[in-house]
Amino acid sequence: MKPDLGRLLEGVAARIIAQAEELTALDSAIGDADHGLNMKRGFEAVLADKANILAKPLPEALKAIGMTLVMKVGGASGPLYGTLFLTLGKELPEDPTLADLARALTAAVEAIKARGKADFDNKTMLDVLGPVARHLGDGTATFASVRALAHQRAEATVPMKAIKGRASFLGERSIGHMDPGARSSELMITTLCDELEACA
Amino acid sequence: MKDKVGIVIVSHSIDVARGTADMVRQMVGDTVPLAYCGGNPEGGLGTDVAKILKAIDEAWSDKGVAILVDLGGAETNSEMAVELLDAGRQGKVVICNAPIVEGAVMAATEASGGGSLEDVRRTAEELSPQ
């Protein structure tokens, strides 16, 4: 099986752009109401550069996506999602296996921790990406189980208290809302699962 | 003036960044390379890695560049920008853990006297709560 990178890219970008309002609504509850708009701007810029990105081998394409997100998303999400894709690009071979993916995502989670000075259970994207990285490496992952885990971990950020980012200024009042970064990570992962399953 | 450490001011607001730079210029003078940036790529409140890279370039000095930031995203984006510099420049840029306005004035004063990058950072960070 050789997944079509163009299709994956378009699928993820379309999903993030379509859910921009939902992400912004989540962010207006506990942040500064710009996550959806920022991510939309970033992925629109990725789509605009699609021909150039797809001409590259996978690692270089991922790095190019990362750089575009860094430059265009702004806010804290730009460098955090930028770091995700830049690290995946650094760690993945041209034709990765599931084991490669698990290892690369684990490395990316560590890089995001360092970039955001955050840890698990701080009510961030890490609460989705960390468990998914571990699950990919545990030998039991299916498309359905990864999707379910991403969804469940995003939901699990609702009762958490924010420790990092602007949401942390709200303290206890951040409890009861899903973290927008956890939700955007869930969206990317579920869309990737959908697209990969469709090509399989 | 490239024999002095450069100062870069990164705020979420271009007005805060410009105002801070004005204070540095008026109080410390124009012997120190100084650049500022603020606002997201669309011109709203926020910070932007591309603008930070440009500001670092404008204030570049062989003695190095000290960056002063305001809130969290400014620090995250500045760290990202530093990582994107050439390997040769990376080791010559520091992000100061200091209040932006006071830190910029203190850092620029130290820089204007010919202090090293480490002197400049230490002076700015003397203001931070321990």
Added chain:
Amino acid sequence: MTDWTSSSVVIRHKVGLHARPSVKLTQLAKTFAATVQIAGTPEGPWIDAKSIVKVMAMKAKQDSTLYLRASGGDAAAAVTALAGLVERDFDEDRAHAASG
């Protein structure tokens, strides 16, 4: 035993040794190789006149006396120059002084 060259001068500046005057004093002190210190009383505590953070934290007021001392090769010139800067009211005209 450190050999000090000393002097004292009354601060006339309307807001005392605040932000901008402190910057000027520090910048001038840094141009000398000598160790330069200032204090609010002849007994000290003496602080490093080249440290902008310490000079500003001193918060010397208008009409208070600033004690200066220096040691090293150009100590005499340093003390004369710093006392001169304070006497000249930090080379500021009145229009700017209020915002210092």
